[in-house]
Amino acid sequence: MSWAFMIAAALSEVTATLTLKSAATGRPRLYLGVLLGYVLAFAFLTGALRAGMPLGVAYGVWTAAGVALTAIFSRVIHKEPMTPLMIAGIVMIGAGVLLIELGAGH
Numbered sequence: 001m002s003w004a005f006m007i008a009a010a011l012s013e014v015t016a017t018l019t020l021k022s023a024a025t026g027r028p029r030l031y032l033g034v035l036l037g038y039v040l041a042f043a044f045l046t047g048a049l050r051a052g053m054p055l056g057v058a059y060g061v062w063t064a065a066g067v068a069l070t071a072i073f074s075r076v077i078h079k080e081p082m083t084p085l086m087i088a089g090i091v092m093i094g095a096g097v098l099l100i101e102l103g104a105g106h
């Protein structure tokens with residue numbers, strides 16, 4: 001159950017961040033969606049912690065997924081650049097999260 005909460009937390013945070021870009025560039029009514037997304041993200045993160053996920057793993061996964069997914073979706077939605085160096089960074093973020101998860105199991 002903790003992973004379901006974690007996935008929901010990451011997706012809520014990414015949605016809020018992507019909405020923030022739209023709100024900041026001329027659509028101020030979207031700030032309500034930004035606020036709701038961040039509130040939901042913290043609520044789901046709390047759920048993951050209550051379900052037993054260690055804080056280091058939860059925070060690592062949440063922030064890493066947020067960075068990687070925001071970069072990917074920003075490319076698609078906002079036409080922002082995605083260079084080979086950025087792609088390598090996203091791969092390294094994924095590897096880092098995997099190492100944190102594997103290390104927490106020992």
